[in-house]
Amino acid sequence: MTETEKNDLFKNIFKKFNYGLYVLGGANSDSEDLIICSWVMQSSYNDGEVVINIDGDRPIYSLIQKAGIFTISVLGIDNLDEAAVCALSREERKEKLGSLNLGRTADDIPYLNNSLAYFECNYTDSVKMKSNVLLVGTPVDGEILSEGESLTLHDYYKLLG
Numbered sequence: 087m088t089e090t091e092k093n094d095l096f097k098n099i100f101k102k103f104n105y106g107l108y109v110l111g112g113a114n115s116d117s118e119d120l121i122i123c124s125w126v127m128q129s130s131y132n133d134g135e136v137v138i139n140i141d142g143d144r145p146i147y148s149l150i151q152k153a154g155i156f157t158i159s160v161l162g163i164d165n166l167d168e169a170a171v172c173a174l175s176r177e178e179r180k181e182k183l184g185s186l187n188l189g190r191t192a193d194d195i196p197y198l199n200n201s202l203a204y205f206e207c208n209y210t211d212s213v214k215m216k217s218n219v220l221l222v223g224t225p226v227d228g229e230i231l232s233e234g235e236s237l238t239l240h241d242y243y244k245l246l247g
């Protein structure tokens with residue numbers, strides 16, 4: 087198999103993976119950001135850790151490193167509008183973040199008020215990969231905000247293309 091054939095094969099296999107959809111929130115004193123993420127997972131049953139895989143060049147990564155804290159909002163099937171805003175490129179997103187219904191934690195980190203749930207995490211570590219980083223966090227506060235069906239990556243592509 088050539089390198090191109092291999093890449094295509096793995097891309098097609100990975101498309102069959104399904105994930106939940108979440109919004110990662112970060113802030114410091116003069117800026118804040120929220121981006122959509124599918125690569126979020128609980129990483130232990132008992133120790134309450136989560137891992138998020140993000141591109142290390144995203145501005146939100148430095149916000150999180152400096153503040154040492156971030157939020158995760160869990161998206162529901164009714165959060166397609168919020169998902170679409172948080173998936174925009176950074177310039178377009180900046181203009182649209184004000185249209186979202188945002189709550190803020192005691193540490194002033196934004197989250198989506200109309201998601202299924204949010205939690206705030208202490209940023210405890212990051213693991214560098216080729217271009218991405220794994221952010222490790224320990225949840226310290228949070229709330230269930232509404233009942234409903236979780237939004238998945240496959241729903242997102244079916245509904246928003």
Ligand SMILES: Cc1cc2nc3c(=O)[nH]c(=O)nc-3n(C[C@H](O)[C@H](O)[C@H](O)COP(=O)(O)O)c2cc1C
Nearest residue numbers: 121122123124125139140141144172173174175176
């Ligand atoms: C459905 C979906 C899932 C995504 N999941 C992730 C993810 O897990 N990690 C990540 O770094 N980017 C992910 N992205 C990309 C970014 O959220 C999005 O492109 C980003 O907000 C663009 O930001 P930037 O201009 O600040 O780089 C995802 C995008 C979409 C559409």
